[in-house]
Amino acid sequence: MDGLDVAELVESLGNDEDAVRKMAAFKLQSNIGDPSFADVFIAEGGLNKLRYLVLHASGNTLAYSLTAFSRLLEVDQGWDHINRDVVERVVELVVTHPLVNILRGSMAVLGAIVAHQRSSDTQSNHTEPFGFRALKPAIAAYPHFLEKLVGSLSAADHALCANALQLINALMRDAITNDGEAEWPKFIKKLHELGVINAVYGLMQSNALQDLANPLLEFQALSKVLLRKWRDVVVDLHKPEHRRALKGIHLANNPGKSSEAMEDGEEGKEKKHNPEKWRRLGFETENPGWEFEESGYLGMMDLAGYVGKHEHAFQRLLLEQSTLPPRTRCPIARASLAVTSILYDHFDVDRSDIEDAKSYLVLETRSNYDKIFKPLILQWSRLHLAGLQAFFRLWKVTGAEREDFLKIVDLVRVLLDVVIYGAKRETNIEEVEERIQEYDCQRLRQIQMERFQLAYEDSWGHHLRQIRDELNHEALTFMKEQRIRCLLHGAWFANTQSFKGDPSRVAQQDVKSGQTTSFRYVKLSHNRRYLHYEDFDVKRDQEPELDSLKEKLDISLVSSVASNISTTTPTSTHSSASTLKHLPQSSTTKITIHGYLSKPTSSHHSSSRNGNHPRLNSKSNTTNNSSNAHHPRAEQQQTEVPLLTLHPSSHSVASEWLDGLLMLLGQQPLTSETRKLTNLVADYGLKIRLLNVRLDEVGPEAGEELEVPSREGLDEEFFYDMGGS
Numbered sequence: 001m002d003g004l005d006v007a008e009l010v011e012s013l014g015n016d017e018d019a020v021r022k023m024a025a026f027k028l029q030s031n032i033g034d035p036s037f038a039d040v041f042i043a044e045g046g047l048n049k050l051r052y053l054v055l056h057a058s059g060n061t062l063a064y065s066l067t068a069f070s071r072l073l074e075v076d077q078g079w080d081h082i083n084r085d086v087v088e089r090v091v092e093l094v095v096t097h098p099l100v101n102i103l104r105g106s107m108a109v110l111g112a113i114v115a116h117q118r119s120s121d122t123q124s125n126h127t128e129p130f131g132f133r134a135l136k137p138a139i140a141a142y143p144h145f146l147e148k149l150v151g152s153l154s155a156a157d158h159a160l161c162a163n164a165l166q167l168i169n170a171l172m173r174d175a176i177t178n179d180g181e182a183e184w185p186k187f188i189k190k191l192h193e194l195g196v197i198n199a200v201y202g203l204m205q206s207n208a209l210q211d212l213a214n215p216l217l218e219f220q221a222l223s224k225v226l227l228r229k230w231r232d233v234v235v236d237l238h239k240p241e242h243r244r245a246l247k248g249i250h251l252a253n254n255p256g257k258s259s260e261a262m263e264d265g266e267e268g269k270e271k272k273h274n275p276e277k278w279r280r281l282g283f284e285t286e287n288p289g290w291e292f293e294e295s296g297y298l299g300m301m302d303l304a305g306y307v308g309k310h311e312h313a314f315q316r317l318l319l320e321q322s323t324l325p326p327r328t329r330c331p332i333a334r335a336s337l338a339v340t341s342i343l344y345d346h347f348d349v350d351r352s353d354i355e356d357a358k359s360y361l362v363l364e365t366r367s368n369y370d371k372i373f374k375p376l377i378l379q380w381s382r383l384h385l386a387g388l389q390a391f392f393r394l395w396k397v398t399g400a401e402r403e404d405f406l407k408i409v410d411l412v413r414v415l416l417d418v419v420i421y422g423a424k425r426e427t428n429i430e431e432v433e434e435r436i437q438e439y440d441c442q443r444l445r446q447i448q449m450e451r452f453q454l455a456y457e458d459s460w461g462h463h464l465r466q467i468r469d470e471l472n473h474e475a476l477t478f479m480k481e482q483r484i485r486c487l488l489h490g491a492w493f494a495n496t497q498s499f500k501g502d503p504s505r506v507a508q509q510d511v512k513s514g515q516t517t518s519f520r521y522v523k524l525s526h527n528r529r530y531l532h533y534e535d536f537d538v539k540r541d542q543e544p545e546l547d548s549l550k551e552k553l554d555i556s557l558v559s560s561v562a563s564n565i566s567t568t569t570p571t572s573t574h575s576s577a578s579t580l581k582h583l584p585q586s587s588t589t590k591i592t593i594h595g596y597l598s599k600p601t602s603s604h605h606s607s608s609r610n611g612n613h614p615r616l617n618s619k620s621n622t623t624n625n626s627s628n629a630h631h632p633r634a635e636q637q638q639t640e641v642p643l644l645t646l647h648p649s650s651h652s653v654a655s656e657w658l659d660g661l662l663m664l665l666g667q668q669p670l671t672s673e674t675r676k677l678t679n680l681v682a683d684y685g686l687k688i689r690l691l692n693v694r695l696d697e698v699g700p701e702a703g704e705e706l707e708v709p710s711r712e713g714l715d716e717e718f719f720y721d722m723g724g725s
Contacts, residue, residue, distance in 0.1 A: 010046035025064035051566035063590035066105025073112040091138035107163035107403035132174040158211035165215035204375035233297035303336040339387040475681035483660035490523030557595040
């Protein structure tokens with residue numbers, strides 16, 4: 001305002017020369033946003049001249065005048081000069097004028113007029129209406145107004161897109177707030193038919209967010225308002241539109257086909273009045289109105305939309321369901337209502353956070369737009385269809401029955417949450433639909449259990465930690481017994497060299513790598529005090545009896561167990577014996593049992609001939625509670641020698657015997673396979689605790705005996721697969 005003569009500026013606005021008026025209007029649009037300048041401008045009588053230019057000017061003079069007039073309205077001045085002539089003139093410009101700068105100013109003026117009623121608390125002396133109703137007479141005279149308005153959303157000029165979207169937002173909000181229950185849905189439907197959803201969806205995914213952030217956020221919030229308003233509309237079958245929607249759902253299942261060519265009579269009457277008219281469609285009762293209580297008219301719209309747009313698929317699905325037993329039929333209507341509720345909860349529709357989002361937008365950088373904008377909410381109907389089809393797929397894949405309905409609902413909830421939450425702002429709806437349809441069911445169950453566990457940890461974290469510690473201890477005890485039982489069962493090991501004699505001479509022997517000369521069978525005694533073993537020239541089909549083994553090793557002599565077995569999981573290794581990868585014959589993988597010969601021993605305590613055995617690190621070289629652990633001097637006087645060397649044939653056997661020997665000596669297991677199985681047992685125990693599965697709920701009734709499965713047809717090679725590997 002400094003250096004600008006307001007009186008001279010006002011006088012220039014009324015000059016006969018267009019060039020002078022144009023310059024004055026150009027200067028005015030830059031300064032009129034200052035409230036103090038606006039007060040002086042109005043006091044000098046400039047408002048009448050500005051209004052005259054809006055009504056009669058053309059070209060850039062008109063564009064500058066419209067921009068100045070819109071900025072004057074933004075500072076809440078000039079409302080008494082708004083009348084039907086101004087509104088009709090500006091609407092005409094929107095419809096008929098091609099210049100972008102004029103369209104920008106026109107839409108800004110109309111946006112201010114529509115929004116004035118809800119945003120301004122000042123009372124004016126004028127009697128002209130504001131809000132959407134102020135535009136209705138002009139829109140009636142120019143019926144292509146809305147089409148032109150929606151089309152402007154695709155313009156290359158970002159400012160024009162922003163002004164057009166602000167005007168659309170103002171019209172929508174005013175219609176939802178002030179129009180009757182029968183009027184505002186028609187206006188919203190008209191906008192949707194003109195393509196406003198796809199246009200705004202494209203803008204949200206574009207790179208123009210910085211210029212369109214506020215109107216886009218408001219449109220996103222208005223979408224929530226619409227969904228909430230539709231959900232809050234109670235389904236009343238006395239209302240014609242509600243009755244028509246429900247009747248359309250019924251007629252889509254092609255009921256006339258069953259009664260075609262029916263004559264009047266008992267049979268025809270019976271088929272006309274089908275006692276399962278609505279239950280056949282997936283409702284719980286023959287009075288479907290109350291089943292829309294939770295989802296409201298929104299649920300009816302979603303179901304009617306699916307049935308109307310995919311009538312043939314709906315009829316085909318009903319036909320397939322009719323061939324199944326009633327217990328296994330998928331309740332289509334209930335599934336649709338459930339998907340509506342899932343989407344409603346996912347997008348947190350009940351929370352209108354437009355103001356918080358705008359504040360967050362100011363603080364955050366462009367890289368965080370994905371946290372604010374959720375363009376997928378605009379694709380509600382397509383998400384509903386994808387979710388409903390996923391429901392049908394999961395129902396079929398899992399072999400669900402009527403009682404499993406809520407379980408499938410939970411799975412679909414996890415599926416939609418994972419896919420929609422993981423989608424970026426630029427992700428196309430087609431890609432989201434594809435992910436929903438192809439998501440693996442087993443992965444869904446895994447995510448569901450993880451979320452289930454996290455939910456319990458949030459609520460009962462301390463108690464869960466105690467339970468997990470108990471289960472880990474129980475699982476370790478279980479695995480200790482399992483590994484020791486492997487030792488009790490016995491196993492064959494390859495020998496590289498045969499030697500019997502004084503263990504003190506073992507260190508002088510060389511192992512010829514990769515040269516198998518005999519086989520050794522080793523087995524733990526029933527009292528768990530001795531390892532019995534014997535060398536054989538060939539591996540026998542029949543496992544030797546314990547009493548027939550000539551050599552034995554006293555466990556009390558063992559000081560440590562060493563091995564070069566990796567403590568990490570090898571490639572292609574599984575817990576199941578059916579998929580084991582045998583080690584190559586040239587492998588030097590071995591387990592060496594060490595001990596101190598402080599007691600008189602016989603020759604049957606001798607073992608492997610290689611004294612230079614590979615050793616694990618300090619964690620792997622475990623030592624039991626023998627004298628060397630407590631008497632350093634004794635350790636210095638004695639020589640630790642290998643008592644027995646084993647060459648496992650597979651990683652699984654290596655894990656069983658190494659950890660079995662360690663746990664037999666009171667030490668912790670080392671191999672990843674044992675740790676994996678221990679964690680598996682503990683995790684399953686925790687899940688059973690969380691699910692609260694009890695024998696009296698799933699087992700036999702009181703007094704009824706459990707049926708023991710028959711082992712007929714099974715041989716000694718029978719095994720079970722732990723962990724599904």
